[in-house]
Amino acid sequence: MGKVAVRIRNLVKRFGNVIAVNRLNLDIYEGEVFGLLGPNGSGKSTTLLTIATVYKPSEGDVEVYGYSVVRDGDKVRKLVGIAFQEPKALWVDNPYEILLWHAMIVGYSLGDARRVVREVMEELDLWEHRGKFIAELSGGTRKKVEVAKLLIQKPRIAIFDEPTAQLDVTSKHFIWNRIRAMRDEGSTIIVATNDMFEAERLSDRIGIMYKGSLKALGTPAELKDRIPKGDVIEFKVEGTISNEVITMLSEVLESDRISASNGLIKVHVNRGEEKIATAIDVLVKHNIKVKSVSMREPSLDDVFFYFTGARLRESGDEGF
Amino acid sequence: MKGFRALALIILWDVRKLGRYKFFLAMRFTWFLLQVLVFGLIVAHMVSIRGPYGLLDYYKFYVVGAYMAVLFSISIMRGHEIVEELEDGLIDYQLSLPIERRVLAIGRTLGGGISSFTYSMPMLAVIIMVLGVSSLTSILLLALVSFVFSSGLVGIAMSVALWLRSGDKLDILMGISDSLLVRLSTIFYPIVVLTPITIYYYLATINPVSHATDLLRIVSIPEYALGVTVSDSTIMASYILGFTITSILAAITLLERRIEGGYGR
Numbered sequence: 001m002g003k004v005a006v007r008i009r010n011l012v013k014r015f016g017n018v019i020a021v022n023r024l025n026l027d028i029y030e031g032e033v034f035g036l037l038g039p040n041g042s043g044k045s046t047t048l049l050t051i052a053t054v055y056k057p058s059e060g061d062v063e064v065y066g067y068s069v070v071r072d073g074d075k076v077r078k079l080v081g082i083a084f085q086e087p088k089a090l091w092v093d094n095p096y097e098i099l100l101w102h103a104m105i106v107g108y109s110l111g112d113a114r115r116v117v118r119e120v121m122e123e124l125d126l127w128e129h130r131g132k133f134i135a136e137l138s139g140g141t142r143k144k145v146e147v148a149k150l151l152i153q154k155p156r157i158a159i160f161d162e163p164t165a166q167l168d169v170t171s172k173h174f175i176w177n178r179i180r181a182m183r184d185e186g187s188t189i190i191v192a193t194n195d196m197f198e199a200e201r202l203s204d205r206i207g208i209m210y211k212g213s214l215k216a217l218g219t220p221a222e223l224k225d226r227i228p229k230g231d232v233i234e235f236k237v238e239g240t241i242s243n244e245v246i247t248m249l250s251e252v253l254e255s256d257r258i259s260a261s262n263g264l265i266k267v268h269v270n271r272g273e274e275k276i277a278t279a280i281d282v283l284v285k286h287n288i289k290v291k292s293v294s295m296r297e298p299s300l301d302d303v304f305f306y307f308t309g310a311r312l313r314e315s316g317d318e319g320f
Numbered sequence: 321m322k323g324f325r326a327l328a329l330i331i332l333w334d335v336r337k338l339g340r341y342k343f344f345l346a347m348r349f350t351w352f353l354l355q356v357l358v359f360g361l362i363v364a365h366m367v368s369i370r371g372p373y374g375l376l377d378y379y380k381f382y383v384v385g386a387y388m389a390v391l392f393s394i395s396i397m398r399g400h401e402i403v404e405e406l407e408d409g410l411i412d413y414q415l416s417l418p419i420e421r422r423v424l425a426i427g428r429t430l431g432g433g434i435s436s437f438t439y440s441m442p443m444l445a446v447i448i449m450v451l452g453v454s455s456l457t458s459i460l461l462l463a464l465v466s467f468v469f470s471s472g473l474v475g476i477a478m479s480v481a482l483w484l485r486s487g488d489k490l491d492i493l494m495g496i497s498d499s500l501l502v503r504l505s506t507i508f509y510p511i512v513v514l515t516p517i518t519i520y521y522y523l524a525t526i527n528p529v530s531h532a533t534d535l536l537r538i539v540s541i542p543e544y545a546l547g548v549t550v551s552d553s554t555i556m557a558s559y560i561l562g563f564t565i566t567s568i569l570a571a572i573t574l575l576e577r578r579i580e581g582g583y584g585r
Contacts, residue, residue, distance in 0.1 A: 052416045056580045073576075077418045088413035090337075090405075097336070105329050105417055155418075 005030040005157055005188040006051060010060035013046050020046040022212040023060070033179065033189040035203030037196065037300070039310075043212040044192040045085055048159050051190070052082040064157060081106070081155030085162045085192075087142040089134045095121065095145045096130035099152060106153045120151045124174075139166040147175055151182070158182055160191045164198060176202050196300035206300075210308040223303045229257055230298035230306075231272030233279065235265040239288035248286070252278045263291075272297075326419040330427025333414075334398075334435045345439055348390060352443045355386050356450060369510055376510065376548065380451055380541050385507040387447045388533040391440045392502060395470045396494055398432040399477030403487045411482070415580070425571040428478055433471025440466065451540050461539045465557075468564050469532040475567030482579045505529040510548045524550065528563040531556040 006028040013021040021043040028034045036044045049055045051062050053073045061068050067075040089098050099121065103113035121127040124144045129137055137145070143166050150158050160179065164172040179202060183189050193199050199206050200220045208216040208223070216223055224230055233253075241260045249267060250258055253275050257268035265283075269275055272295045283290050304310070364379035405411050414424060444466060453459060477494070484490050504523045506514070511530070514521045524530050534549035535556040550556065 049412065049416075054412045054415045054580060074420045077416065080416070081418075082416050084409060084413065086409055088409045090408060090410065101329065101333070101336075105326065105419065107418070 002030045002032075004028070005065060006190070007063040008047070008051075008060070009062075011047070011050065011057055011062060012059035013043075013050060013055060014058045019212055021050070024212075024214055026207060026214060026217070028188065028190060029205075030188050031183065031186065032204040033183050033191065033202055035199040035206040036190065036192040036209055037194070037199045037206050037304070038192075038209035039194050041211075042209040044209050045161055047209070048082065048161055048190060048192050051076075051157070052080050052159055053077055054082075079155060080157045080159065081150050081153040082159040083146045083150045083161065083163060085165070087134070087146040089142075089145070093134050094131050095126055095134070095137070095148075098134075098145060099148055102149045103152050106155075108152075116152055120148045123178075124148055124151075124171075140168060140171060143167060144171065144175075147178075151178060154182065154185070154187065156187060158187045158189050160189065162193055162195075163191060164193075164195070172198070196304070200300050208304055208307050210304075210310065215307040216303070220300065223300070224298045225271065227298045227302060227306045229255055229268035229270055230302060231269050232296045233267045233269060233272045233276060234294050234296075235267075235279070235283065236291040236293075237263055237265060237283060237288045238291060239286070241265065241288065242286070245283065245286050245288065248282045249279055252282055323420065323423055326423045327427045327430075330414075330419070330424055331431035331434065334428065334431030335438075338435055338438060341439070345442075348394070348439075349442050352386065352390055353446065356383050356446060360386065369513060376544075381510060381537065381544070382508065383447055383450055384537045384540060385533055387440070387443050388507050388529065388536065389502055390443050391436065391466055391470055392473060392529060393498065394439050395432070395436040395473035396477045396498060398436060398474045399481040399490055399494060400487065401432075402428075402478050402481035403485070403490050406482070406485060407487070421575040422572045425475075425478075425575045426568055429471055429475040429568050429571055432474030432478065433467055436470040436474060437463070437467040440470070447540065453540050458539050462536060465532060465535050465539065465560065469528070469560050472528070472560070472564030472567040475564065475571045479567070479571045479574050482574060501527060501529050505533065506550060507533050511550050512548050528559060531559040531563075535560060 004027045006026075008024050008026040008028075011021055011024040012019065024043070024047060036047065038044050046055060050057055050069060051064065053069050053076050057070060061070055063069075064076045064079050067079070069076050096117065099117045100113055103117050104110065108116060118127065121130060124147070126141065126144055126148060129141055134142060134145070143163075147160065147163050150160065158179075163179065164175050167175065176198070179189055179191065191198070191202055203220065205217065205219055206223060207214050216226070218226070246258055246260060249265070250256060253267050253269045255267050255269045259266045267279070276293060276295065280290055280293065298306075360379055360382045363382060364377070367378045369376045369378055369381075402411070415421075417424075444462060447453075448459060448462070453462070480493060481490050484493065504520065505527045506524055507529060509524075511521070511524060511534075514524050530550045534544070534551075535553060537544040538549060538553050538556070551559070
């Protein structure tokens with residue numbers, strides 16, 4: 001792991017009597033894409049907005065390269081940029097004006113601003129919409145305008161709050177590639193999402209937030225491995241499946257969750273990919289013909305369920 | 321980014337919205353013309369006020385007051401725009417930008433002041449014509465006083481809006497303050513007629529609206545300098561400047577220390 005870019009310590013954020021973030025401790029490292037996964041209302045956006053100095057911590061602190069969001073907000077803002085969940089513009093604004101103003105306020109000269117805005121707008125297929133009112137644009141196009149701000153700004157810490165919500169598949173892949181390119185160019189990326197595919201596809205590490213707290217942290221593979229017997233191996237076989245075979249399989253696969261019926265053996269194991277070969281040996285030795293083998297790893301939804309007891313899509317609450 | 325460049329861009333944020341309120345301004349302007357060319361003449365026929373040095377032309381007194389009432393209202397309206405921006409998340413966006421909060425506060429205040437003053441310019445032009453102000457210095461002074469006072473009002477309106485974070489609460493507070501500040505001032509009543517009502521008199525003398533209005537009167541109709549204003553021109557100018565600086569400092573303090581994003585939270 002590299003240098004710590006964002007250090008969150010005992011962060012609490014209250015809105016009246018509601019605790020949106022509760023004693024959050026988290027380090028985000030320089031040069032990584034960090035995914036913050038959780039349903040609406042889990043505290044993701046509040047955490048991101050606190051890093052971006054839009055919210056002030058009720059307790060605790062966040063440091064960005066050693067600068068406190070409480071004491072050194074002006075310095076933090078020079079390092080951090082955020083693409084909000086909802087596009088920020090008045091309905092009478094047009095995309096070109098919004099992005100040109102943004103480019104200039106983040107430091108471009110007028111000439112450079114015009115050039116970079118045009119480049120990014122063309123890249124995101126926004127150029128043809130440049131003169132339209134924001135109110136006339138589709139949700140996906142508005143979202144692209146919001147994401148374009150960060151592609152123009154190129155901050156050291158780039159925060160994307162649900163960057164591909166409402167986008168079509170092609171645009172999603174494009175945005176993911178651009179986010180990874182930003183990481184490769186030296187930015188540290190923080191992405192909040194409730195899309196498990198996006199989190200897994202994009203993130204080097206993932207933090208699972210639920211009801212204001214961090215429930216799990218690790219790489220996607222580490223998180224999946226932390227589910228006991230999360231891998232499911234299925235053998236389609238021909239031959240008699242005796243109790244002895246089941247016992248043998250249970251021993252070599254270190255699993256007490258084995259079922260067999262109608263020529264199908266189903267085993268729940270840890271690190272299934274390392275044990276398939278041994279299991280096949282056992283079956284062959286007992287004159288059982290293996291017709292096919294398949295293995296399913298746990299999904300991030302399974303991971304989320306394991307750590308929170310809730311399904312991601314069903315657990316939404318009002319947004320924090 | 322350099323402070324002045326950022327400041328200019330923040331001012332531009334408000335100024336570039338100038339064209340959005342054409343119908344509102346046309347309506348205001350029409351109403352103002354009616355007020356000045358119809359109601360003002362009728363009221364001036366009915367009202368006769370004796371100042372320390374003889375009878376006052378209440379019509380001239382009234383039209384300056386009418387202009388100040390419009391400038392006050394337009395400036396205070398910036399508070400509603402701030403709430404609208406808070407609701408649309410634009411304040412969150414601005415709070416996240418790589419600029420100093422004091423630059424943001426000063427920029428929004430001055431930008432709002434420029435916009436409000438620009439909105440009021442057609443009305444000021446009417447006043448200049450009606451009162452027959454021909455000196456360029458007087459015209460520039462009228463513009464300067466209007467702009468400085470408008471910026472002060474915008475600073476206060478912005479601070480209150482960010483503090484309350486609610487359109488409904490702001491409506492109530494601004495409605496009350498509009499009623500009180502405009503009525504407990506010399507906008508429509510010369511200070512000499514308020515003297516017998518002690519509380520009213522003292523409230524009017526400390527009200528910045530009185531100072532701004534009477535300063536405009538001194539500049540546009542110099543005969544009013546003769547004992548019918550709340551104070552002398554230097555004190556009134558200092559009062560207005562002090563009010564505006566205090567208002568900007570309040571906005572800076574709030575934005576630096578207290579204000580955060582999120583509508584209705």
